[in-house]
Amino acid sequence: MLRNIVAILVVLLIAAGAGGAYWWFVMRPQMAAQGGGGGPPAGFAMPVEAAEVKIAPAATTTDAVGSLRSTESVLLKPEVSGRIVNINFDEGQRVRKGTVLIELDRSIEEAELEQARAELELAQSEYERQQTLRERNNVSQAALDQAKARLATATAEIALAEARLAKRTLLAPFDARAGLRRVSPGAFVETGTPLVNLEDIDPLKLDFRVPERFLPTVQIGQAIEVQVDAFPNQEFQGEVAAIDPQIDEAGRSLVVRAVVQNEDDRLRPGLFARVTLTLASREDAIWIDEAAIVPMGDQATVFKLVEDGEGKTTAKSQPVRLGLRQPGLVEVVEGLEAGDRVVTAGVLKIGDGSPVQVVPSPGEGQASPPAGEAGAEQEPAAAAG
Structure with a gap:
């Protein structure tokens, strides 16, 4: 008996809750729109806070780590x-x-060069003499050919001696x-004994890896920002110079090589570097307060203010496509234009087409997006909820 009574009470409570929810979410808004049922009368303008969309740069970026390398490097031997x-x-x-x-000791090579020059001079004289005699038909053609061969050999000995002598001097390549x-x-x-290393460090190369999914968006000429522990409060600029045509199978990553200017020689090869790669940038991106976003299932919407020309303002539900996020702000990729105003406070008290009255916000200010700074890389934001 007691179990039946409890079951009946549970059913009654569920029915009461369902009825209350139906009245609150369905009947109440209709009664409010018709001016009845205790809601605001017809034509009543709900006070809300609103703000005009902000126009500021936005950038899609990704972070990576890498090492600085000399543009050219050689260990002289x-x-x-x-x-x-x-x-x-x-x-x-x-x-x-x-x-x-x-410079290495070159006395032997210099002596060999002098000897080769003397032999060349002798071979040259012999060839000229044989040539004259041949013209008079006093020697055979074979004798002239032999003299010509000795001259060629002596010339080659000069080149060989000069090459040996040159190897005694080490030049900067x-x-x-x-x-x-x-x-x-x-x-x-x-x-092969190591003597000294030579490093071309202006500019520097910077090799880093990004996930293979960025292959379609990484391009030569894209800007990077570099930070190193040696200069923790500074950023160095560079750009992508080359992309490895082969994907690293072990890490499923794309190897990218950038060039970083180093005119003052502060950066050095071997430094560990944190890289921010700008994949895309938009100079006139639209930003709104994240409090203005109203989730409608899988679709993000905002309430855009519409003037009717008679001094009355209504809130129109506007679907939007979101992009990057910054602290307190969201980029709107599609759905709003420059000059639009959206409701930032009071969105739960209004519906599509509701009359509204814009009142000043307590701080009368809104955080501005970090103009000129790259946002953290992320895919276009999905609708909340």
């Missing part, structure tokens, strides 16, 4: 063994392409900054 007689640079010094950096030398004058070095 001799191709021949020998004793160092001169070191013509200071550590850390800027050197120009073609500058003589290190490009404009660079010299590193720390690893040898001293008078040291005997073998072939």
Whole structure:
């Protein structure tokens, strides 16, 4: 018996709740619109707060990490063994392409070159003499050909001696900054002994990886912002210079190479870098207060103010497509235009077509989007709810 009474009470409570909900959500708005049932009378303007949409830049970005690298880098090593007689640079010094950096003892090679020159002179004279005799038909053609061959051999010996001599001098292969030398004058070095590293650090290369899903949007020339721990409060600018044509299968990522200007040489190769890559930017993006968004199922809407020309203002429900988000703000990609005003407070008290009266907000101000700054990367925001 008691169980039946409890069941009846539960059914009655559910019915009462359903009836109350039907009245609150269905009948009450209709009665309010008709001026009855205790709601506001017909023509009553509901007080709301509103604000004009803000126009400011917006940027779709993604973050990554990478390492700075020299544009050109080489560890200078001799191709021949020998004793160092001169070191013509200071550590850390800027050197120009073609500058003589290190000289090895070249006495033997110079002597070989002089010997080759003497043999060339002799071969040249012999050839000219044989040529004259041949013109007089006093020697055979074979003798002239032999003299010509000796002349060619002597010429080749000159080139060989000059090449050997050149290897005793190490030149800068490009404009660079010299590193720390690893040898001293008078040291005997073998072939391939590391002598000094050369680094071209203006500009610098920056390699980083982004997920493969960004392949359609990453392009050469896109801007990046770089931060390093050595200069925590500064940002350095660069741009994408190259994109690896092959996707890294291990990490399913796209390898991107950017170029970062370094005119003052503050940045150095090997620094760990945090990268913000700007994938797309919009100079005249539309921003609204996030409190203006009203979820309607899967669709985000706002109440746009419409003037009827007689001094009356109504709130029109306007579907919108959202984009980036900033603290307190949302970008509207579609649905609003510059100059539109939307309800920012009181959206729960009005419906589509409700008369409204705009009242000042307590602070009479709205946070502005960070003009010129890139927003955090995200897909276009879905409707709330």
